[in-house]
Amino acid sequence: MGNDGMSRRGLLGAAGAAGLVLGGAGGAGVAAAVADSSGGGPALTSLGSTAVPFHGARQAGITTPPQARTVLAAYDLEPGADRAKTAALLRRWSDAAARMSRGGRADADDQVALDAGPSSLTVTFAFGSALFDKLGMADRRPAALQPLPAFPGEELDAARSDGDLLVQVCADDALVGFHALRTLHKLARGTARPRWRMAGFARSPGATAAPMTHRNLMGQVDGTKNPRPGDADFEAKLFIAPTADPVWARGGSYVVVRRIRMLLDSWDGLDVPAQERVIGRRKDTGAPLTGGAERTEPDYGRRNGDGTPVIAANAHIRVTAPEFNRGAAMLRRGYSYDDGFRPDGTADAGLLFVAWQADPRDGFVPVQQKLARGDALSPFIRHETSGLFVAPPGCAPGGYVGQGLFEG
Ligand SMILES: C=CC1=C(C)c2cc3[nH]c(cc4nc(cc5[nH]c(cc1n2)c(C)c5CCC(=O)O)C(CCC(=O)O)=C4C)c(C)c3C=C
Numbered sequence: 001m002g003n004d005g006m007s008r009r010g011l012l013g014a015a016g017a018a019g020l021v022l023g024g025a026g027g028a029g030v031a032a033a034v035a036d037s038s039g040g041g042p043a044l045t046s047l048g049s050t051a052v053p054f055h056g057a058r059q060a061g062i063t064t065p066p067q068a069r070t071v072l073a074a075y076d077l078e079p080g081a082d083r084a085k086t087a088a089l090l091r092r093w094s095d096a097a098a099r100m101s102r103g104g105r106a107d108a109d110d111q112v113a114l115d116a117g118p119s120s121l122t123v124t125f126a127f128g129s130a131l132f133d134k135l136g137m138a139d140r141r142p143a144a145l146q147p148l149p150a151f152p153g154e155e156l157d158a159a160r161s162d163g164d165l166l167v168q169v170c171a172d173d174a175l176v177g178f179h180a181l182r183t184l185h186k187l188a189r190g191t192a193r194p195r196w197r198m199a200g201f202a203r204s205p206g207a208t209a210a211p212m213t214h215r216n217l218m219g220q221v222d223g224t225k226n227p228r229p230g231d232a233d234f235e236a237k238l239f240i241a242p243t244a245d246p247v248w249a250r251g252g253s254y255v256v257v258r259r260i261r262m263l264l265d266s267w268d269g270l271d272v273p274a275q276e277r278v279i280g281r282r283k284d285t286g287a288p289l290t291g292g293a294e295r296t297e298p299d300y301g302r303r304n305g306d307g308t309p310v311i312a313a314n315a316h317i318r319v320t321a322p323e324f325n326r327g328a329a330m331l332r333r334g335y336s337y338d339d340g341f342r343p344d345g346t347a348d349a350g351l352l353f354v355a356w357q358a359d360p361r362d363g364f365v366p367v368q369q370k371l372a373r374g375d376a377l378s379p380f381i382r383h384e385t386s387g388l389f390v391a392p393p394g395c396a397p398g399g400y401v402g403q404g405l406f407e408g
């Protein structure tokens, strides 16, 4: 293992010169930008030098404002991996993630990200249901971590679904993200082997005149009605309750990962008004079809002159809104993906849907059941992969993610 003191570009040595503290989304999302005063070259931009702390009560990468890139990877335990080996892997992974998140080096030889700062790197770890069986810990599996039910219309690829361990790497720089996952990958050898990997992207910081809500590959403003840190029940919607069982999972969160291909040629065949009726929002501003701006509340009761609802009965926002789903809510933190062309020449592109919630039985599951039954968007998308994982709470320096499960 390398020496954390050998930080990239002397970045950590300059931590005392920290200037800017960016407003994060929740405890783990507070990021600090540090200036390079090593004299070894021009200072990093604030983009490169921004660091998101790995340690904390919550894991980073959940409420952290989305970075420009993600790499999601699932691993399965090797046949001989027992509890001790798995716990040791999580300690190695946590140590490496903490170092890299600070801009330090987690390995001696890999210089892929040598010139870059931490670039808001976050690494988030989560466990799949099968891990508990393989380790003889079925009695410690949370009741909510059941395989997701089959949904009408999905065409799932089992090889790219599920997994014992999920690693979510996010960063504002693709090289930093690659290096982080490559480092974790090497540390897994002998204990876990890769099952699947998916890469995604969002808008790069600075690409728009002002920060704005993400736009997906269908061109829609996507993410408007996510739970927000200021909401009274923000924590309760996202994080496992402090009274829930098992104790080790308290303060953690469940994440649903679905690779959803967009049928872009069919979508492009609709004119813009028709596309807007599918969602229930304007394509240019993201405002609801009942008027106002992006953040204006939709008026679901408003009707056209002919008596039909302005926001159609099967419009995506009406079908998914918490007010029509017994309050079911989730934090959607997805990324676009572009994997080239399919054999028939159509785009292999869409949404890496990543949704965090306190309990999938009150979040993703009922909403997806309803969507699959009659959503106007469903004819234009295909769910191709699926996974449900539980992310343990965060850890303090010296500890590791999942310690409560293995040592509690
Ligand atoms: C099961 C949950 C959901 C899936 C799957 C899903 C897929 C999906 N969504 C879009 C585009 C948009 N979704 C929007 C809102 C929205 N979507 C969900 C849930 C799922 N979406 C929720 C809970 C909401 C918020 C509802 C509300 O309270 O109004 C929007 C509107 C803008 C926004 O609020 O984000 C868009 C656009 C795509 C393209 C997609 C699959 C590829």
Ligand SMILES: [Fe+2]
Pocket (backbone or CB within 6 Å): 316, 320
């Ligand atoms: Fe949606």
